[in-house]
Amino acid sequence: MLKNILILIFGLYILVLFQTSLFADFRAFGFPPNFILVFVILFNFFESPAKKFGLISAIFGGFFLDVFSASFFGFHILFLLVCAVFIKFIVRRYVRIPGIQKY
Amino acid sequence: MKRFSKIKLGAIGILLIAFFVLVNLPGFSKGIRNFFYSFSSPIQRMLLGAGDNMSNFFAGIFSYGNLKxxxxxxxxxxxxxxxxxxxxxxxxxxxxxxxxxxxxxxQKDFKLIFANIVSKGIGDFILINKGLNDGVKKDMPVITEQKFLLGKIYEVYKNYSKVLLITNKDSSFDAEILSAEATGVLKGKGNFNAVLDSVPQEAEIKTGDLVFTTSLGDVFPEGLLVGEIKSLNKNDVSSFQQAEIKPAFDKALKSSVFIISNF
Structure with missing residues (x-):
């Protein structure tokens, strides 16, 4: 459990480094790519709603985005956490993905 | 059971609020950021160089059709x-x-501090490798080697500083079009775009006119090149006109920068 969380945190840190340096000049439809946001959305969508890794990824992903952005601490954490909870709620209530254990 | 989950939720809420208040205390948040920048900056600088090469490579691929x-x-x-x-x-x-x-x-015109770009932050700002220890202070203007205005110091850490680019949505200052002898307020729109607002309707401005800083408000020294007018937005009903601005600095932000410590 702890090992998986540490791997997740390290992966998110690498993603945010890539976002702010290697892919800083890239533009998708005129906007810079936000890997953390994409990762958190996909992770929460495909993760079993009973598991909590998606929420942890939102908290730490948001934390790293806050570190490397100019906004106040907590802005991205709250934003990603709301996204994660919303996706989990939608998936739990309305979406059935074959092969993914729900409860 | 229901009561227990309500208490649990309340406790989580209070803990979250306490956490956000704590990490946003000026000394604490700057300490956290400086700590992360200190070991991330070497990796970021390396990746920034690789990113420039990669974007040049892809730009070459996408223009293949026109090669012959x-x-x-x-x-x-x-x-x-x-x-x-x-x-x-x-x-x-x-x-x-x-x-x-x-x-x-x-160096004759201003007292300068030389700095290297460490990373390009989320939003229109950059991180540079000079901070409090080098005499950098909040609101100091930042320019390129070519004397083009880049922005101003937004936040200072021990060894690093954040530069708010003129195209950031939080950036706003007085600017003038010398050829038309007109002034306006230059506001950032984000994503390397800016707009010159509140230009009097009677001012004869045109595409390609150069925009410079003014000494009004003491934000920036006078006469720094900000950019050029890309397009005009005239509305007969309004008493002011608006112009889209193309910033003078290179968006790739490959070069080093200078902080004006005294003007």
Whole structure:
């Protein structure tokens, strides 16, 4: 459990480094790519709603985005956490993905 | 059970609020950021260089369709240009002398602190490798080697500083169009776009006009090039006109920067 969380945190840190340096000049439809946001959305969508890794990824992903952005601490954490909870709620209530254990 | 989950939720809420208040205390948040920047900056600088090469590579791939046409044009141009080369040798020497003098000239006008770009942050700002220990203070103007305005210091850490680019949505300052003798308020729109607002309707401005800083408000020194007018937005009903601005600085932000510590 702890090992998986540490791997997740390290992966998110690498993603945010890539976002702010290697892919800083890239533009998708005129906007810079936000890997953390994409990762958190996909992770929460495909993760079993009973598991909590998606929420942890939102908290730490948001934390790293806050570190490397100019906004106040907590802005991205709250934003990603709301996204994660919303996706989990939608998936739990309305979406059935074959092969993914729900409860 | 229901009561227990309500208490649990309340406790989580209070803990979250306490956490956000704590990490947003000026000393604490700056400490956290400086800590992360100190070990991330070498990796980021390395990746930033690789990113520049990669974007150049992809730009080459996407323009493949035009390559043959461009090749034919270049063949003609090579013949024309080879004649000019001999004459340009003299100019090259002169140019090198001017380049060497450029930094000296900048230092004559202002007191400068040299800095390297560490990373390009989320939103229109950059991180540079000079901070409190180097004498950097909040709101100091930042310019490029070519004396183009880049932005101002937004947040200072022990060894690093965040520069708010003029295209950031939080950026706003007075600017003037010298050719039309008109002033306006330059506001950032984000994503390397800016707009010159509140320009009097009677001012005769046109596309390509250059925009400079003014001494109004004491935000920036006078006469720094900000950018040029890209397009105009005139509305007969309004008493002011608006112009889209193309920033003068290179969006790739590959070069080093200078912080003006005294003007």
């Amino acid at each position: 046409k461009e090749n034919d044009n270049f063949k003609v141009q090579i013949l024309e240009k080879s004649a000019e080369i001999s004459g340009l040798q003299e100019l090259k020497k002169e140019n090198e002398a001017l380049k060497a003098g450029l930094v000296q000239n900048l």
